[in-house]
Amino acid sequence: MAYSIDTSYFVNAWKIWYPYDTFPRVWTVLASAASGRQLFVIDRVYGELRKQVPDLVTFLDLHAPGWSRKTSGDPAMNSALTRLESDLLAGKVIRDYPPQNVRRYLGVADPAIVLHADLHGHVVVSNELSDQYTKKGSKLPDLCQLRGVQHATPAAFAAIWGHTFRVSAQPPPAGASCQKYSSMRRTKSDSLGGSWAHALFSLPSGSTSRKDLGRPRVVALSTS
Template sequence: MAYCLDSSSLIHAWSRTYPIEHFPSLWANIKNGIDSGLIFVCRDVLLELEKKDDGLHDWLKQNLTESQMLDLDGEVQNQLRIILADYPKFVESRGIRNGADPIVIATSKAHDLTVVSEEQLSLDGKRVKIPNVCQDIGVNCINFMTLIKEVKLRI
């Protein structure tokens, strides 16, 4: 099993729960996971994180090669069209700020990856969130702590 990181999990880990200055070995293990093809980041997530000034974008740029960033290949574009057609409110409710979310899901569907996101399943039906779409289209979705446990990342 391989994993595709959403911005929410990266931000949550970097800024709130596992800042690099206190958990450098965790971030070294994430880098190892990226290098080994176990953990992936979409280029659009990197672009989304560029707007923040917390060091995460810089860390990713230093630790991702061009070939390690997932792009919108043909199958991802096909999956993205399906997601956007089936869930038009997904983008409308999120605006520009969360523009990478449907791309993370489409990439995960196209490449058989597990989405890693801190979003919670919406039960009220008013808002479409990453776990809702993943559940509906058969993509596994976990949070960062579950990633740590599944991959046995050392903290």
């Protein structure tokens, strides 16, 4: 099984969750998986990552050549995008989605990620939450569900590599930013054999409001 990684996951992982200077072995594992074609990004995501985290792109280009897969110019992808455009205009993906935004949405990475995964049987990995009523564009989990594509959250993706996320009983300090609190809670060890805590944006238990995303929750990542 291969995993297609969304831009937001890699940006958060590189900048906030597992910065390379603190967790180099995490990136050794991910680079090895990318080198073995177990995970990858499509060309649209690669272009976004080059703008947002160029040092990550340089690292993976060096250690996992070929980790980006081309989708532009693929006849099967072009046909899939045309069908998705029809579904969008018919309101099958997003309710009340302005028609003038359809073409713009089809030009970003998200729809191509899901359609490519659908064509090739891949799993999509992102930290997006379902929101079927947004007018800004279908969220990845919703589009995956529509197309019958598997979607993995950051916690599920960590479990694939033998790690688990555990919510801590200790709340973060009031007003603490994700990056700042991550630094406060992290252990000094960079070994994958240990455990550490960091902040992860997620909905509190029982909550259904996206407004609750403004506060990081403390979780631990450890080997299982």
